[in-house]
Amino acid sequence: MKGNSVFLRDRVLPLFVWVFGLLVVWEAASWMLLHVAKAPLAQSKLPYVHEVISTLWNYGGTLLKEGSATFGNAGVGFLIGAAAGVVLAVLMSLSKTIEQLTFPYAVASQMIPILGLAPIIYGIVRDEQISRVIISGYITFFPVSLNMLRGLRSVDLSALELMHSYAAKPWAVYWKLRFPAALPGLFSGLKIAAPLAVTGAILVELMGAQHGIGVIMLRNLYYGPSNTYMFWSTVIVSALLGIVSYGLMTLIERLVAPWQPEFRPKGGSH
């Protein structure tokens, strides 16, 4: 219980003060821009916080629906990309030949700009949902694979010799040693990839789609200043989707790999 109140005091309270302070400064700056500086299109540059919040509230249903469409496709792509990344990492850890054959292409694939790739993919599959899934998976694949491979290779020699001394079968070495040892690496990859997968899905929507947060973002940008608050709302929702995806990975990591140094209570225990 005591730890809980300390958590509230040391973590939640400062965060609350920061966010509140930032909003106040924003609101003041917005007012200055509009009434003091009399800047053209002042609200497009920095809208009133209260207007954006009220838009978020009034159009919450729409934003949530479109946001979920984006998040759902990004999630499916993320899962597929992550699975492919893990599989390739395992194959590369098993064989140097496979690594030499595939790794240069994996690196090269990341050099293609998503902005160029998205319309190509869309042109081929002609389906916005599948396009979003493919692009999200494509973005996820590389950081997951790279970090997973590093994790699999991070096992120290004596830990392997221990397995060898017990005459452990190769699958047991993977299952009981290499995989658990690779989890921290895997999760760094997943945490990098998750927000990118969301961004990737939104990017596809900007190329022309019927549903998704990117679609209303683009529309409201085109409709001009009258839709400024809605546009800002979509930007905020997009950011939230990224934050949620990252937070979700952190949460899962805590559940799956709780032994890591960063999750230990400070000051040690002995």
Added chain:
Amino acid sequence: MSLLATEIPEILLENVEMRYQTDTADVLALHNVSLDIAKGEFVSLLGPSGCGKTTLLRLMADLITPTGGNITVAGKSAREARLAQKYGIVFQSPVLYDWRKVKHNITLPLELLGVKKSIREDKAMELLELVGLQGFADKYPWQLSGGMQQRVAIARALSMEPEILLMDEPFSALDEFTRERLNEELLSVWSKVKSTIVFVTHSIPESIFLSDRVFVLSPHPGRLSAIVDIPLPRPRTAEMRNSPQFFELIARIRDSFEGV
């Protein structure tokens, strides 16, 4: 120990030679080592760095293969002995798996052998009691001190009740006080499990206190330079470390090193 030595040896090395090829040189790590260790005996491999004592232990464990000579462990080749789980090994560092609780680290070898879970849990509790770590079963390794972690490593090595326990400087990273206490605890554990123990160390007093016999190794090239019987009675007590006989043995072993 002559009586034990006449029986079939538990570990037998005949003219063992170990060469390493490096980029620049051909290193002779062990030259013509022959020795035998009786069943139930506690021996130490003692020597300075570079004398090949750890190499010798790793050869017995079949973690490396000799470039010459023969190694017999429990009546089999070193490789067959490893595959038949004839030995448990304890390294210089505890090598505990961070993601496993203490009890699951201990039962890892049993898990690999496919032993049923209920039997594994019972064995873990029994071993924790043996090494004096009751109540730590559900802790993670990082929650334990260095000495406690090493005791977990010993418990793990004993989990499949091996005939032989191979220990590679297991206490060298610990402070002197912890080390002496763990020496006494190790002897008490040994008196219960009665396995053959091969103990690598660079500490002369440690080797004397623990062993029936001390194999003294000298470097460049690594070779066996003396075998010293330790006639101290058992059970050994902490006071024996201060006896004249103990100091005499220290002096004798110190004199037996060659070219250090």
